[in-house]
Amino acid sequence: MEPGRDVVDLGGLVMDLSELLGVEVDVLTEAGLNPRVRDRFLAEAVLESPAPAPRR
Template identity: 55%
Template structure:
């Protein structure tokens, strides 16, 4: 959506700053809840999940929601 290249069936990529005590179950639950609320597939990542080659680029282009 950010670049205007989304299409029907596109997923929504979201980066979250998880709390230090958040578990994978917490993040998975958040992803499921967001998919239910938004009606689209959600790809939920933390900054640490990003590949090294995009670690600087993605946060610089990110838009808060």
């Protein structure tokens, strides 16, 4: 997560993703990953930047 985000933001992300995908999702911060699998998960991670705001 971006610096300055909190647990409320994380909860909102979980709700938005669940609604969008139609399935339950689990979202973890990098610090929440089990050290035994952290490197594998991060190697497979796809990082996306936010979509730019529409121009008017």
